[in-house]
Amino acid sequence: MAVYTDITDEELAGFLAGYDLGAATAFKGIAEGVENSNFLLETEAGRFILTVYERRVRPEELPYFLGLMSWLADHDFPSARPVPDREGRTLNTLRGKPAAIAEFMHGLSVRRPTVAHCRAAGGGLARLHEAAADYPGRRVNDLGQPAWAPMFARLHDEAENLKPGLAAVIDRDLAHFEAHWPRDLPGGAIHADLFPDNVFFQGDAFAAAIDFYFACDGAYAYDLAIMLNAWCFEPDGSFNATAAAAMLAGYQAVRPLSAAERSALPILAHGAAMRFFLTRLNDWRATPAGALVKPKDPLEYERKLAVHREGLVL
Amino acid sequence: MAVYTDITDEELAGFLAGYDLGAATAFKGIAEGVENSNFLLETEAGRFILTVYERRVRPEELPYFLGLMSWLADHDFPSARPVPDREGRTLNTLRGKPAAIAEFMHGLSVRRPTVAHCRAAGGGLARLHEAAADYPGRRVNDLGQPAWAPMFARLHDEAENLKPGLAAVIDRDLAHFEAHWPRDLPGGAIHADLFPDNVFFQGDAFAAAIDFYFACDGAYAYDLAIMLNAWCFEPDGSFNATAAAAMLAGYQAVRPLSAAERSALPILAHGAAMRFFLTRLNDWRATPAGALVKPKDPLEYERKLAVHREGLVL
Numbered sequence: 001m002a003v004y005t006d007i008t009d010e011e012l013a014g015f016l017a018g019y020d021l022g023a024a025t026a027f028k029g030i031a032e033g034v035e036n037s038n039f040l041l042e043t044e045a046g047r048f049i050l051t052v053y054e055r056r057v058r059p060e061e062l063p064y065f066l067g068l069m070s071w072l073a074d075h076d077f078p079s080a081r082p083v084p085d086r087e088g089r090t091l092n093t094l095r096g097k098p099a100a101i102a103e104f105m106h107g108l109s110v111r112r113p114t115v116a117h118c119r120a121a122g123g124g125l126a127r128l129h130e131a132a133a134d135y136p137g138r139r140v141n142d143l144g145q146p147a148w149a150p151m152f153a154r155l156h157d158e159a160e161n162l163k164p165g166l167a168a169v170i171d172r173d174l175a176h177f178e179a180h181w182p183r184d185l186p187g188g189a190i191h192a193d194l195f196p197d198n199v200f201f202q203g204d205a206f207a208a209a210i211d212f213y214f215a216c217d218g219a220y221a222y223d224l225a226i227m228l229n230a231w232c233f234e235p236d237g238s239f240n241a242t243a244a245a246a247m248l249a250g251y252q253a254v255r256p257l258s259a260a261e262r263s264a265l266p267i268l269a270h271g272a273a274m275r276f277f278l279t280r281l282n283d284w285r286a287t288p289a290g291a292l293v294k295p296k297d298p299l300e301y302e303r304k305l306a307v308h309r310e311g312l313v314l
Numbered sequence: 315m316a317v318y319t320d321i322t323d324e325e326l327a328g329f330l331a332g333y334d335l336g337a338a339t340a341f342k343g344i345a346e347g348v349e350n351s352n353f354l355l356e357t358e359a360g361r362f363i364l365t366v367y368e369r370r371v372r373p374e375e376l377p378y379f380l381g382l383m384s385w386l387a388d389h390d391f392p393s394a395r396p397v398p399d400r401e402g403r404t405l406n407t408l409r410g411k412p413a414a415i416a417e418f419m420h421g422l423s424v425r426r427p428t429v430a431h432c433r434a435a436g437g438g439l440a441r442l443h444e445a446a447a448d449y450p451g452r453r454v455n456d457l458g459q460p461a462w463a464p465m466f467a468r469l470h471d472e473a474e475n476l477k478p479g480l481a482a483v484i485d486r487d488l489a490h491f492e493a494h495w496p497r498d499l500p501g502g503a504i505h506a507d508l509f510p511d512n513v514f515f516q517g518d519a520f521a522a523a524i525d526f527y528f529a530c531d532g533a534y535a536y537d538l539a540i541m542l543n544a545w546c547f548e549p550d551g552s553f554n555a556t557a558a559a560a561m562l563a564g565y566q567a568v569r570p571l572s573a574a575e576r577s578a579l580p581i582l583a584h585g586a587a588m589r590f591f592l593t594r595l596n597d598w599r600a601t602p603a604g605a606l607v608k609p610k611d612p613l614e615y616e617r618k619l620a621v622h623r624e625g626l627v628l
Contacts, residue, residue, distance in 0.1 A: 008425040025420045025516060028354065031343030040342065040354060042420070106339045106356070111322040202339060 005037040005052045005095055012041075015094050018085040019101065021045040032197075035213065040104070047104040048083060052097050057213050059098045064137045065212045066090045066100055068189055073103075077131035078208040080105050107200025107207030113231050116204040117196075118243040122250030124206035125194060125227060129220045130255055132189040141192065141216035143275050145181045149174045151278045158285045162298060170274075173305065177271050182219070182264040190223035192216055195230040221261040224251055225268035228312075229276070229304055237303045244314060262314070270308035277301035319351045319366045319409055326355075329408050332399040333415065335359040346511075349527065354418070361418035362397060366411050371527050373412045378451045379526045380404045380414055382503055387417075391445035392514075392522040394419050421514025421521030427545050430518040431510075432557040436564030438520035439508055439541060443534045444569055446503040455506065455530035457589050459495045463488045465592045472599045476612060484588075487619065491585050496533070496578040504537035506530055509544040535575040538565055539582035542626075543590070543618055551617045558628060576628070584622035591615035 007015075012024055022044025030049075032038050037052040053062065066082045070090065073081035080102035082090035092099050110117050141147075152159070152170055159166040191198075193214040200208040224247070232243040251257070280298035321329075326338055336358025344363075346352050351366040367376065380396045384404065387395035394416035396404035406413050424431055455461075466473070466484055473481040505512075507528040514522040538561070546558040565571070594612035 009422050010426070012422075023517070024422055026418075027422050029345030030354065031345060040344070104340075108323050108326075108338055108341050112324070203337070 005054065005097060007039065007050075007052070007094065011095060015092070015099070016043065018087075018092065019083065020086055021048070021083070021101070041101065048101050049080060049104055050094075050099065050101050052094055052099045054097065057098075061139065062091050062098055062100070064139045065215055067137050068132060068135055068215050069102065069212055071135045071137075072128065072131050075131040077127055078105065078206075079128075079212070080208070080210060105200055105208040105210060107202050109197045109200055111196070112235075113196055113243070114204070115240075115243050115246045117201060118231050119246035119250035120201065120204055120206040121194070121196075121199050121227065121231060122224070122247035122252075123254050124199060124209060124250075125191070125223060126251045126254030127206075128191060128194075128209055129188065129223070135189045137189070139216045141190075141218050143192075143214070143279065144216075144218065145177050145271055148177065148271075148274055148278055151282065155278065155281050155285065158281050162281070163302065166302065169309075170277075170305075173270070173274060173309070177267070177274070180267060181271065182260070182267065185219035185221050185261055185264060186258065187217065187219040187222075189215060190218040190220060192218060192223060192226060194223065194227050219261075219264075219268070220255070221257060221264055222268045222272060224248070224257075225265055225272040226275075228265070228269050228314075229273050229301075233304060233307075237307070239307055239312065241314075244312075248314065265314050266308065266312045269312055270305070273301050273304040273308055277305055319368065319411060321353065321364075321366070321408065325409060329406070329413070330357065332401075332406065333397065334400055335362070335397070335415070355415065362415045363394060363418055364408075364413065364415050366408055366413045368411065371412075375453065376405050376412055376414070378453045379529060381451050382446060382449055382529050383416065383526055385449045385451075386442065386445050389445040391441055392419065392520075393442075393526070394522070394524060419514055419522040419524060421516050423511045423514055425510070426549075427510055427557070428518070429554075429557050429560045431515060432545050433560035433564035434515065434518055434520040435508070435510075435513050435541065435545060436538070436561035436566075437568050438513065438523060438564075439505070439537060440565045440568030441520075442505060442508075442523055443502065443537070449503045451503070453530045455532050457506075457528070457593065458530075458532065459491050459585055462491065462585075462588055462592055465596065469592065469595050469599065472595050476595070477616065480616065483623075484591075484619075487584070487588060487623070491581070491588070494581060495585065496574070496581065499533035499535050499575055499578060500572065501531065501533040501536075503529060504532040504534060506532060506537060506540060508537065508541050533575075533578075533582070534569070535571060535578055536582045536586060538562070538571075539579055539586040540589075542579070542583050542628075543587050543615075547618060547621075551621070553621055553626065555628075558626075562628065579628050580622065580626045583626055584619070587615050587618040587622055591619055 024043050026042035028040045030038050030040050035056045036054050039050040041048045041050045069079045070082055072079035083101040084090050090100055156167045159170055198211045228244050232240045234240055277298055280296050280301055283295040284298050338357050340356035342354045344352050344354050349370045350368050353364040355362045355364045383393045384396050386393035397415040398404050404414055470481045473484055512525045542558050546554045548554055591612055594610050594615055597609040598612050
């Protein structure tokens with residue numbers, strides 16, 4: 001939940017004057033997105049989401065993200081289409097911060113995905129990969145495998161505080177990735193953060209993907225590995241192989257995986273768990289006590305790392 | 315901003331099964347209402363607000379509030395109509411808490427009301443009073459004048475902490491109210507909390523009143539006095555007599571005030587400032603450091619009290 005920036009009716013009216021959307025008829029801050037402020041915006045022209053970009057998102061990267069969202073919407077993928085202003089710009093400024101208006105997407109995210117949701121979400125990811133295949137934008141994944149060892153070098157103490165002995169175990173993982181990380185898998189633009197709260201369903205059907213602010217160039221199978229971690233673990237920490245099989249089947253019904261991609265999935269999922277463990281550990285450390293937004297518990301991903309060390313059966 | 319209760323898709327589906335609204339097609343927590351959790355709920359039947367009642371609202375009082383909202387909607391006043399379930403109940407339970415679905419109301423609240431907004435809001439309040447005139451529900455105002463002295467008896471130290479010498483000044487105010495509070499003014503159901511964030515406009519026109527959870531029996535002119543305090547002070551603490559005159563004119567265009575009501579307005583506004591000063595002082599004291607919801611500053615109303623001691627020219 002997050003609304004960091006407070007927008008007055010006058011500021012909103014001034015902002016909307018640059019668009020061809022008529023006057024606002026409703027405007028409400030919504031509890032969606034941890035990094036940005038999001039508002040339900042209804043105007044005479046329809047319903048939209050207004051996003052004000054806060055910390056973490058770099059303004060110079062927004063054209064890549066907004067461009068990808070437009071591209072996907074143009075290529076038959078259900079992504080919120082950014083709305084251009086009267087001068088054709090999708091990126092503007094509100095209260096001195098970058099801001100954009102995008103279509104309102106229908107659907108509900110699910111808290112505890114069923115096997116059917118996992119199948120549909122896998123299919124949605126494959127559709128995303130195919131729709132984005134020729135997107136001309138480029139963005140290096142600054143949270144990819146080469147970044148992990150330097151990140152962890154600053155987090156040894158936090159890992160030890162979390163669990164004595166953990167730092168050495170993580171260091172062994174990182175050496176393993178450095179030696180064995182697959183580097184020639186098929187790829188292109190990936191979402192890189194397609195957690196359940198970033199997917200909307202209508203019933204069991206995939207209805208939309210949102211929150212493209214970690215999208216980047218990467219291996220398609222790595223994107224799928226991120227989803228296996230995010231969708232196919234039970235609350236008790238066990239891996240749900242039925243859900244994972246459904247997710248892979250859903251993906252492959254749209255885009256079959258190569259033998260190399262399939263055999264790389266266990267190390268990719270192990271590495272994907274490392275990426276989220278490291279950023280959560282970093283956020284955990286950086287968050288002052290009593291902060292408004294509670295950081296996500298790094299231990300959830302520490303447990304997933306432990307499962308991956310045993311080897312996934314996929 | 316507040317979403318205290320987290321609702322899963324499964325809980326929502328179970329809740330909606332009791333209603334004749336079809337399946338949910340969108341569901342988002344919204345940052346509206348300080349006391350309750352509110353959600354934008356879109357179903358196959360339309361758009362609604364789902365409210366889960368949290369602290370402060372007493373469940374046994376909800377039938378009065380929901381009944382008043384229904385009554386107003388039935389009597390041509392723009393209030394969100396509570397939606398009955400299949401068994402005709404507007405009040406239900408979600409995650410063990412009282413919950414209700416009401417119509418989605420269009421419009422925007424304004425941060426800094428103009429004179430035109432004050433005129434329209436005054437007219438809206440008079441319409442509310444007239445529409446509610448025959449509402450059969452009864453609720454004593456537990457934050458009315460008789461409650462203030464007992465409340466303040468527990469807050470002496472906090473007042474002194476806020477401003478040395480303040481407790482004696484407040485005690486003199488309270489004695490003045492006890493001796494001079496007008497007790498025979500015309501009244502009925504009043505909103506009792508019609509601050510700018512509880513009013514929606516479309517352009518300059520009054521579009522809706524929301525958040526009836528302080529509504530009670532009371533003098534109509536006291537309701538107007540609450541609004542004079544909430545709408546007609548500048549950020550620098552000065553009273554905007556032009557805005558106040560417009561508000562009174564807007565009110566009287568619908569429901570003329572009697573001579574007794576008009577002459578009572580200064581003491582009613584002084585007392586209304588006391589009511590909000592006392593509850594804010596109490597909330598200020600009761601809120602632990604680092605709490606998620608920052609209490610409103612009691613000093614804003616302490617300054618309004620000082621203005622009222624000089625006497626309002628209305």
